[in-house]
Amino acid sequence: MPLNSPLQLSLPVHLPDDETFNSYYPAAGNDELIQKLRANAEGQGEAAIYLWGPVKSGRTHLMHAACAHANEVERRSFYIPLGIHASISTALLERLEQLDLVCIDDVDAIAGHPVWEEAIFDLYNRVAEHKNCALVVSGSSSPADAGFLLPDLVSRMQWGLNYQLQPMADDEKLAALQRRAAMRGLQLPEDVGRFLLNRMARDLRTLFDVLDKLDKASLVHQRKLTIPFAKEMLHL
Numbered sequence: 001m002p003l004n005s006p007l008q009l010s011l012p013v014h015l016p017d018d019e020t021f022n023s024y025y026p027a028a029g030n031d032e033l034i035q036k037l038r039a040n041a042e043g044q045g046e047a048a049i050y051l052w053g054p055v056k057s058g059r060t061h062l063m064h065a066a067c068a069h070a071n072e073v074e075r076r077s078f079y080i081p082l083g084i085h086a087s088i089s090t091a092l093l094e095r096l097e098q099l100d101l102v103c104i105d106d107v108d109a110i111a112g113h114p115v116w117e118e119a120i121f122d123l124y125n126r127v128a129e130h131k132n133c134a135l136v137v138s139g140s141s142s143p144a145d146a147g148f149l150l151p152d153l154v155s156r157m158q159w160g161l162n163y164q165l166q167p168m169a170d171d172e173k174l175a176a177l178q179r180r181a182a183m184r185g186l187q188l189p190e191d192v193g194r195f196l197l198n199r200m201a202r203d204l205r206t207l208f209d210v211l212d213k214l215d216k217a218s219l220v221h222q223r224k225l226t227i228p229f230a231k232e233m234l235h236l
Helices: 031-041 059-072 082-087 114-130 151-157 170-183 190-199 204-221 227-234
Strands: 048-052 077-081 101-105 134-139 161-164
Touching: 031 048, 031 059, 031 134, 031 161, 048 059, 048 114, 048 151, 059 077, 059 101, 059 134, 077 082, 082 101, 101 114, 114 134, 114 151, 170 190, 170 204, 190 204, 190 227, 204 227
Parallel strands: 048 134, 048 161, 077 101, 101 134
Antiparallel strands: none
16 A cells, blocks of 8 residues: 555554544643654654553553644554454554654554564664654553563663553543533533542543443433433433
């Protein structure tokens, strides 16, 4: 496929329209990471960034946001979640260093797979040589703790900037929920937001899904968001 084509279309992956930097509410301590990712997407940042945090910590949102921002400033980006590595080929990594931004998500999913580890290692080396491509890689743990068999790959992942995503406090999660609600034209009262925090899984992806469900229900039933309404719709 020509490199001026939208390479995302070659993968069974859809980049969500609503996962941008504007819709991401950073926890205290993550501001610098977001600044670096913005710079990378604009072609002004570091050659490589490795960010890590547990599942549903927001790292996939940030990877999507970086690609979306690159596309906005007319730079070519590529996003690949390695959780699907069993259904794709390492050939997808060929020539990626000729793009402006490459985001590789869930890289620790290929830990212990020599062919994939070698392929990622080779990509790091090509990016270093090409110099015009920025590489952003994410995992659920630090490079040293991810279980990679190839020591040189761990060394390459530590070569650039490394960031651990900081968890959000409850007040930050509430603010993130209210911000997302406002973006949808929905008012989320503080008591309803705290009710959701206390009764639902506490990761933002789950909370956002619940909020979206309540938003649709409020439109259908023409009712405001209240705790009784949330209990009824969520069968709590």
